[in-house]
Amino acid sequence: MTTTSQPVTMDKLLSLAKRRGFLFQSSEIYGGLNATWDYGPLGAQLKRNVKDAWWRSILQHRDDVVPFDAAILMHPATWEASGHLGSFTDPLVECRSCHQRFRADHIDSNNCPNCQGELTAPRQFNLMFKTFMGAVEDTASEIYLRPETAQGIYVNFKNVLDTSRRKLPFGIAQVGKAFRNEITPGNSTFRTREFEIMELEFFVKPGDDDDWLQYWTEQRMDWFVSLGVDRANLRLRKHESDELAHYAKEVYDIEYRFPWGWAELEGIANRTDYDLRQHADHSGQDLTYFDDQAQERYYPYVIEPSCGADRAALVFLIDAYQEEKIPPRKPGGKTETRSVLKLHRSLAPVTVAVLPLSRNERLVPTARRVHEILRQRFNTLFDDAQSIGRRYRRQDEIGTPFCVTVDFDTIDDEQVTLRERDTMSQLRIPVNRIVDAIEDKLRHGW
Numbered sequence: 206m207t208t209t210s211q212p213v214t215m216d217k218l219l220s221l222a223k224r225r226g227f228l229f230q231s232s233e234i235y236g237g238l239n240a241t242w243d244y245g246p247l248g249a250q251l252k253r254n255v256k257d258a259w260w261r262s263i264l265q266h267r268d269d270v271v272p273f274d275a276a277i278l279m280h281p282a283t284w285e286a287s288g289h290l291g292s293f294t295d296p297l298v299e300c301r302s303c304h305q306r307f308r309a310d311h312i313d314s315n316n317c318p319n320c321q322g323e324l325t326a327p328r329q330f331n332l333m334f335k336t337f338m339g340a341v342e343d344t345a346s347e348i349y350l351r352p353e354t355a356q357g358i359y360v361n362f363k364n365v366l367d368t369s370r371r372k373l374p375f376g377i378a379q380v381g382k383a384f385r386n387e388i389t390p391g392n393s394t395f396r397t398r399e400f401e402i403m404e405l406e407f408f409v410k411p412g413d414d415d416d417w418l419q420y421w422t423e424q425r426m427d428w429f430v431s432l433g434v435d436r437a438n439l440r441l442r443k444h445e446s447d448e449l450a451h452y453a454k455e456v457y458d459i460e461y462r463f464p465w466g467w468a469e470l471e472g473i474a475n476r477t478d479y480d481l482r483q484h485a486d487h488s489g490q491d492l493t494y495f496d497d498q499a500q501e502r503y504y505p506y507v508i509e510p511s512c513g514a515d516r517a518a519l520v521f522l523i524d525a526y527q528e529e530k531i532p533p534r535k536p537g538g539k540t541e542t543r544s545v546l547k548l549h550r551s552l553a554p555v556t557v558a559v560l561p562l563s564r565n566e567r568l569v570p571t572a573r574r575v576h577e578i579l580r581q582r583f584n585t586l587f588d589d590a591q592s593i594g595r596r597y598r599r600q601d602e603i604g605t606p607f608c609v610t611v612d613f614d615t616i617d618d619e620q621v622t623l624r625e626r627d628t629m630s631q632l633r634i635p636v637n638r639i640v641d642a643i644e645d646k647l648r649h650g651w
C-alpha cells in the first residue's frame with residue numbers, strides 16, 4: 206500500500222465534506238449566505254468531538270481551571286472599556302471601479318486584485334456586528350455581538366474568584382460563538398463571520414507571565430500533535446511589535462501549513478493586566494486580587510490561548526486526508542485508490558460502523574443486536590446498503606476507525622470481524638468481548 210505525498214486540495218476536501226455530510230453552505234437553497242457554513246451530521250459530531258477534546262485537556266485533566274459560559278450579548282460599556290470599539294479594526298480599501306472591498310494588509314499591489322482599478326486610501330473598519338436591543342432602534346439601544354468570549358470572563362473575574370475561592374495561578378475557560386464582520390472571509394471555515402472560539406484566560410502573578418506564556422504555547426502545540434496533526438505541518442510564529450493586538454505584550458501564533466500556505470491556527474497571548482484594569486477603571490469596581498502569601502493586592506496578568514473550533518476542525522480534516530494506492534489482490538487485477546480520513550479516534554464522528562455482510566433476513570437481526578450492544582458505549586452507525594467493499598470505503602472516507610462485520614458464521618459461532626481503518630487488518634472477536642476489544646484498541650492502538 207502506498208500513500209500519496211500530494212497535499213490535499215481544498216476542492217477535494219470540500220467535495221468530500223459536502224458529499225459525506227460534514228459541511229454545507231449556509232442557506233444553500235436560497236443561493237447561500239457568503240462565508241457562513243452549516244455542519245451536517247458528521248461535521249456536527251466532529252466539531253463536538255474537537256470541543257470535547259479541548260475541554261478535557263484544558264479543564265477535566267487539570268485542577269487549576271474552572272468552566273464558564275457568558276452571554277453573547279454584553280453591556281455596550283464592555284466594548285468601550287476593552288478597546289474593541291476604538292481598536293478592533295482592519296484597514297479597508299475599496300476599488301473605485303468595481304467597488305470590491307479588500308483588507309489592505311491582505312493584498313500585495315496598490316491596485317484592485319479583481320480589475321486592476323484604483324483603490325481608495327485605507328480606512329479603519331470596525332469588525333464588530335452591531336444590532337439593537339429592545340423595540341426601539343436608536344443609538345441608546347445599540348448593542349454588539351461579542352467578537353471574543355474573553356470579555357465575559359474578565360467582567361466576571363470577581364464573581365468567579367469570590368465563589369470558587371481560587372488562588373493564583375488559575376484559569377477560566379469557555380467555548381462559545383463569536384462574530385466578526387470580516388472584510389475578506391474565505392477558505393471555507395478558515396475565516397467566517399460567525400464562528401466558535403475555545404478560550405482560556407489564565408490568571409498569573411505579574412512577573413510569572415513570561416514563563417506561563419512559554420508553558421501554554423508548548424501545551425497547545427502538543428495538543429494538536431497528540432490528536433494526530435503532523436508536527437511538520439505546525440510552526441510557531443512570534444508577533445512583530447507592529448502587529449500586536451491593542452491589549453497584548455507578546456503573542457505566539459501556532460500556524461498550520463494549509464493548502465494555500467502557512468496561516469494562523471491559534472493565538473497564545475500575554476494580555477498583561479490590560480483588560481482587568483480597563484474594566485476596573487470603567488466600572489468603578491475593584492478587580493484586584495489579594496495575594497495572602499505576599500500580603501499585597503495587584504491586578505493579575507493574563508495568558509490567553511485562544512483557538513477557533515471551526516478552524517481546528519478544518520485542520521484536523523485537512524491533516525487526516527490521505528489517498529492510498531492499494532495493489533491488486535490477484536495477478537492482473539486493478540490497483541485501487543482509497544481516500545481515507547486518518548482522524549484521531551477521539552475525533553472521528555463515528556467510532557464503530559456495524560455492517561451485516563448482506564441484507565439477508567438471518568443476518569440483519571444479529572447485526573442489529575450487535576449494534577445495540579456497541580451503541581451503548583460508542584458513536585456507531587449501522588449500514589447495510591451496497592457491497593461490503595463499498596461500505597468499507599465509505600467508512601474509510603469519513604474516518605471511522607473500526608468496522609464490525611456480521612457474517613453467516615456469526616450466527617453459529619457468535620464471533621464478528623473487527624476491521625481497522627489504517628491497516629485494513631481484521632480480527633475475529635467473540636460478540637461478548639467486542640466492547641472490551643474495541644476499548645482496548647482505542648486505548649493502546651491496533
Ligand code: GAP
Pocket residue numbers: 352353354355385387394395396397398399400402404469470471472509511512513514515516517
Ligand atoms: N481572544 C483573543 C482572540 O480572539 P484572535 O487571534 O483574534 O484572538 C483567536 O482569535 C482564534 O480564533 C484564531 O487563532 C482563530 O483560530 C479563530 N478565529 C479568529 N477569527 C476567526 C474567523 N473570522 N473565522 C474563524 N475562526 C477565527
